[in-house]
Amino acid sequence: MILNGYYLFVYSEIDPVLNVLGKSRRHDHCLSVFYKNDMNITLICHHEFERYSGFKHHNIAFYSKEDAEIFINTLLEPYSLSINDFVGIYGLPGLTADTDISYTSINDIKDISYHSICHLFSSLCMDTEKFYNNIILSLSFDGGPDALIDKKIDGKYYFCGALSYKGEIKYFPISSPGGYWLYLSDYFDMPEGTLMALAYATKAKSLETFKPLSNYYKASDRTIFIDEINKIIDRIMGYSDSDEGVLFVKENDTRFSEVETKISMIVKVIQELSIKNVFTQIDKILLDYSLISSDIMVALSGGYALNCPTNSKIMEKYHFKGQLCVPCINDSGLSLGMGLYYFFKNCKQFNFKLSSAYYGYNDKENLFGTIDDFRYFIADVTRGISQASNDIQKSPVVWIDGNAEIGPRALGHRSILANPMNMEHKNLLNLYKQREWWRPVAPIILEKYVKEWFENGFSSPYMLNNFCVDSTLSDHVLGILHLDGTARVQTIDYNLDNKLWKVVSDFYELTGIPIISNTSLNDKGEPIVNTIAQALNFALRKKIKIVYAYGYRIELCNHKDYGEKSPLIRFNNLFISHVKEYKKIIKQINPHGLSKTELLIYMYSPSLSVYDIKNYTEAMTVRNIVRKLKRVSGDLKFFEA
DSSP, X not given: OOOSEEEEEEEOOBOHHHHHHTOOSSOSOEEEEEEEETTEEEEXXXXXXXXXXXXXXXXXXXXXXXXXXXXXXXXXXGGTOOGGGEEEEESSBTTBOOOGGGGTXXXXXXXXXXXXXXXXXXXXXXXXXXXXXXXXXXXXXXXXXXXSSOTTGXXXXXXXXXXXXXXXXXXXXXXXXXXXXXXXXXHHTOOHHHXXXXXXXXXXXXXXXXXXOOOOOSGGGHHHHHHHHHHHHXXXXXXXXXXXXXXXXXXXXXXXXXXXXXXXXXXXXXXXXXXXXXXXXXXXXXXXXXXXGXXXXXXXXXXXXXXXXXXXXXXXXXXXXXXXXXXXXXXXXXXXXXXXXXXHHXXXXXXXXXXXXXXXXXXGGGHHHHHHHTGGGEEEEEXXXXXXXXXXXXXXXXXXXXXXXXXXSOOSSEEEEEOTTOHHHHXXXXXXXXXXXXXXXXXXXXXXXXXXXXXXXXXXXTSOEEEEEOTTTGGGGGXXXXXXXXXXXXXXXXXXXXXXXXXXXXHHHHHSOOEEEEEESOOTTOOXXXXXXXXXXXXXXXXXXXXXXXXXXXXXXXXXXXXXXXXXXXXXXXXXXXXXXXXXXXXXXXXXXXXXXXXXXXXXOXXXXXXXXXXXXXXXXXHHHHHHHHHHXXXXXXXXX
């Protein structure tokens, strides 16, 4: 049994070479602090580095152990903690001289990546009462693992599934559609979420039937399914006007370009094939283990589990008795999964529940100091949220409250809120965020009304499911709909967030609509804001009049006099301060002048680590391997950027 006290899990990297290259073998760096008191485990906080550095999907390694300690201690300071206060620190090689106790899957589950195991446990053990009292099918669908700890990753299965029989777990490899989407995103240079939004923004679709894509189990499978996706892309991009009605249905909205229309068709095909891949696997698991889906729960994790239509269709088809998904379901939750896996392995039994999404930063204590800093731009400050529903009905408002939400989705604590009945509000939200006009915004709905307003609706507190709006009600909420009549839904309950629940309830009383529009509070390319100052900066730049901050209504003025044109700089100097040493550091490790692409592929590939690139002959061997790789794969944009 492990000791009582505080435990720190960090998903990040220390490497001076990668630091000056502006890269890391991991992305979406994060940390989690737990407190253990006998059998009871409590999550104290969870922080994603991007909220503090300002680098979206933060993937820059620390230059040194000292820099890592400075940054981590800064994040821990509000909790009166420092690195010296922990019983154990795990996950970040080079930070401590820890043992392999947190990485036991590498020896215990030899053929599956540690990365995927951590994803799996983030959702599987998010509520141990359910974990120890149910049969749970757990599926970790991701784009691919990191190799920082798992040095033999190339020979392992990348993705993990498991059956948990009231805490007794059987693991098995699965295929993940996440790789399809990662490639598609790289190919079109568009985020996966944008691709998905574009798919459902047009009526265009291919009328052809495409064969299932090859499974993605290991690194060796990538070339096969990439070739298959390329054939689909080439086929649809080659459609001509004469093929309309025979091979495809055209989008008649002239606001879409021909390329956007064809990308929309391609993404629809990949989405359909992704869902088929998932269904085929679930069908086989249920058959092999003689399981009835309605008797068991399903736990989903990994970046592909952000695919809301897939999550909802899983529930619609199989009617699992419950769905377990954490809000930080992608790599931003890996430190959480590391911790839960650690406690599972090292406690006979433990009690844990992720009670909400709100474990991030809180700067309420800075409220009045920040108001004073912005006093020229503030017309009025009043306590209370009683006017919020009226304000939202008239115009979008900035909303910041409590601890920041964890994960990539804005869940009402760092949000822009608007009227779902007003299409102009939706257009304004996309204008504020510099997004394409066709991007949808999400609804927040009072949970007790979700089945009334959405077909097959159920509790979805972390905005991880799509539901179809009841056709008789859709005209009332056009501002939150995809073209296909669906919406990415967040349900809200009084016990989880009473302020936001009160606002939505007041809006319902005012309008008869138990829904408000919600989108993340950030500019293009910017992570979700963390602080009051960042929120006020955003509102002033975007000419938004009303900000609600920690229960206070702030009315802004003098917008035209606000000189800032960009988001406020965050705590990022630590990650770029050593760039001046670039030439010296690169020369030390790379004396024979491998290109940046060659050097990065060498550092990212465990199989190449057997070569010493300080030796001329071995450096040239690496060069030849990379050249051969480039001839067979076009999937090298990350390294060439």
